[in-house]
Amino acid sequence: MSQDKSFTLDGKTVPYQEGQTIIQAAMAAGHYIPHLCFNPEFKPHGSCKLCTVKANGRQTASCTQQAQPGMVVESDINELNDERRVLLQMLFVEGNHFCPSCEKSGNCQLQATAYELDMMSPHFDQFFPDRPVDASHAEYLLDFNRCILCSLCVRASRDVDGKNVFALSGRGIKSHLIVNAKSGHLADTDFSGSDKAAHVCPVGVILKKRVGFSVPIGQRTFDAQPISATPHPKVKGA
């Protein structure tokens, strides 16, 4: 293989196309790099930092870093996995993640990534924030307790649906998801179940009503196999 259009990921040669990021090329070649705010269908956001790798010895977000010829990329190493676990633990304690009663459990990327990285405890003190749910919409529920601020719903609503239903507001620890309506309620937007934004949340925030637990806990996507062995449907066979 030509030196020009490939790099190595944990010692394995990965081909790439001009302009591809490290994670895009890695996923296309069937390799897993932990990630939360990246979704191959959307422009990268580069915010969660779960996808951080070492490229030629320097830490960088693999969802925003373009692949370069001959790059030496390290990902599945203790140093990075330890840091990723800490990021996950911070996400867990910042919100209210009570998995046993969450409709997303077993299909949740945050939970599955935490399993993948052997997160046995939240380690930090829980924030137990007060984040009321928005059940105003007839068909969809917003449970903000589980939002990890990945902005995928924001990107989907803006870039695909052309609606701008969601936005991130505030800074630092005060960042939170808002709904673009004077009342702040989903019912007062033009959000609909056929929107892309209704189907991109990697965790259990944007949930369809009245279908809860139709698939029992224990029989869901990541119960069957770990997230590292479950390629994104849009990437499979790419």
Next chain:
Amino acid sequence: MNAPAKPKLKVATTSLAGCFGCHMSFLDIDERILELMKLVEFDRSPITDIKHCGPCDIGIIEGGLCNAENVHVLREFRANCKILIAMGACAVNGGLPAQRNHLSLPLILEEVYHAQHGLVDGFIPNDPELPLPLDKVHPIHEVVKVDYFIPGCPPSGDAIWKVLTDLLAGREPELGHGLIHYD
């Protein structure tokens, strides 16, 4: 001559702010409990009905902290156990009882004992024997050092078995896919 029998390890277990579901799940190790009994003997636990934890090798805590008594029992376990294990969602992150944390305690007591429909002349129990509830429910690692965690609501009998047998064999416990669960 036969080598002297290896002394059994002492194990204590308790349920704090939990539902005993983790202990029921512990019993799901089924007949493996006979194998376990060859290696360990129980100190305080629902099996023995011993009321206070003595010096132990392993302490297993189900449930988080919702009242003052939970904190005393937890501290007694930590003071007596070489290794302390948080078993189940409530011990690990507060779990179901912690779902009250966004409500004020007076409001909850008022609602449960007084205001709710059908409670005629209800009053908030105030017997001095009753442990005082904590303002918020906390996971146990926020109060004492915890050595190992078995997440799950409840963790499966297999997950509990894996951690215990790893520890008894002197290995670092590891769950891996299928055994690590938060639900």
